[in-house]
Amino acid sequence: MNKKLGIIISIAVLAALLGGITALWYEELEVEAVVDTAELDWEFTDFFFFDSCYLVPGPDKNLFDFVELNPVTAPEGKDVGCTLVEEIDTDNDGDFDMLNVTLNNTYPYYYTAVNFWVHNNGEVPLKVWRLVIILDNGTQYVYTENEVADNPIITQLDLNNDGKPDVFLWFENAFGDQLEPCQTIDISMHITVLQPAPQNETLHFQLTLDAVTWNEYAEALSSE
Amino acid sequence: MLKGKISTGIPVVFLALIAVLGITAGALALWWESLTIDVTVNTGYLEAQLSVHGFGDNETEIAEEMGEPDPSVKNVSSINCTLSDDNKTVTIVINNAYPSISYWCEIDLKNTGTIPFKVYNITFEGNLTEVADKFEFTDGTIYAGLQLEPDDEVIDKLVIHLTNNAEENVTYTGKVTIIVEQWNEYPTPPPTETGLPTSFR
Secondary structure, three states: OHHHHHHHHHHHHHHHHHHHHHOOOOOOOOOOOOOOOOOOOEEEEEEEEOOEOOOOOOOOEEOOOOOOOOOEEOHHHOOOOEEEEEEEOOOOOOOEOEEEEEEEEEOOOEEEEEEEEEEEOOOOOEEEEEEEEEEOOOOEEEEEHHHHOOOOEEEEEOOOOOOOOOEEEEEOOOOOOEEOOOOEEEEEEEEEEOOOOOOOOEEEEEEEEEEEEHHHHHHHHHOO | OHHHHHOOOHHHHHHHHHHHHHHHHHHHOOOEEEEEEEEEEEEOOOOEEEEEEEEEEOHHHHHHHOOOOOHHHHOOOEEEEEEOOOOOOEEEEEEOOOOOOEEEEEEEEEEOOOOOEEEEEEEEEOOHHHHEEEEEEOOOOOOOOOEEOOOOEEEEEEEEEEOOOOOOOOOOOOEEEEEEEEHHHOOOOOOEOOEOOOOOO
């Protein structure tokens, strides 16, 4: 009888001890991390250009002095060629990410200029990194601060693969320029048709202007 | 244990490679965005064409002035002006020609291109120039410096008048070349096949 009672009491004590352990007070602390990344984004906002095909007809500009970049009104004030510029949102994200520049009925020394505004509509500061000129034959010319320092990009492009330059391009150097969010800068581009350009043809080239986050500009330059 | 592994050499290289890969991946993956400028240049074209509006001579008129009863019998020579298929060349053939008769061909010069041009120069060549006191445009409408806008045209009379220096039964040839060039570079010499024009400044 006493033995049975002892076993029962022992079991009860053990059960009480186990119950105490499982019911002990405790509390967890947690660290939750949420990383909300910003967006690097920029866009074309506005532009101005010479010799519009849509506005009141005006005399063409000719460029003979490539050193001083000094266009003159075409002799006798003739209005023969004209220029069209339009903004396009290629990916339908609400930003104009492409400028279409079309020069119509041009001739040697016909000159036009396009001044465009780029706007940082993202959330992080950006820096203008590089300009890539892409010809239809796949040739690419990459320009950064490494290549041109503070000078403008001045080049002649052979667009029809005949070994002769067809277009003179002068592109304002904005490399390293920093745009804070909401900030806008303007960049200008000058184009002149050269004498070897073929008659009655359509010549085409494309430029891409790349920006990187401001803190990785040096890294981007060194990664070339 | 770690110290021992680093000191073996191979793990150090391995770690260095990982570090380089990390840096490179960082560079390649950095955030960037492109804006594109698409440029299309449509060039115009410069083109001039000729056409023939008429031709003839003054044999009959002279015969009338001289009181010939039947002037038509004096019409012994003839001129023919024909245009090539590309409208670039007018061929003038005068048969049975003789001195002191004026032969003429009315020639039309038209700007069939899309940009204005100016006549850079007009040259007269050949042994015809040696025996003709007139081998020229006489109306004064086609001349060096003449400017034609697209679709504009002018007509002038090319007159050939032989002197008595012309020999009998001989074929004389002449050639008139009209060079036109884009208006904004006149009077720069046109480009040559061997290089850029002198106006390429």
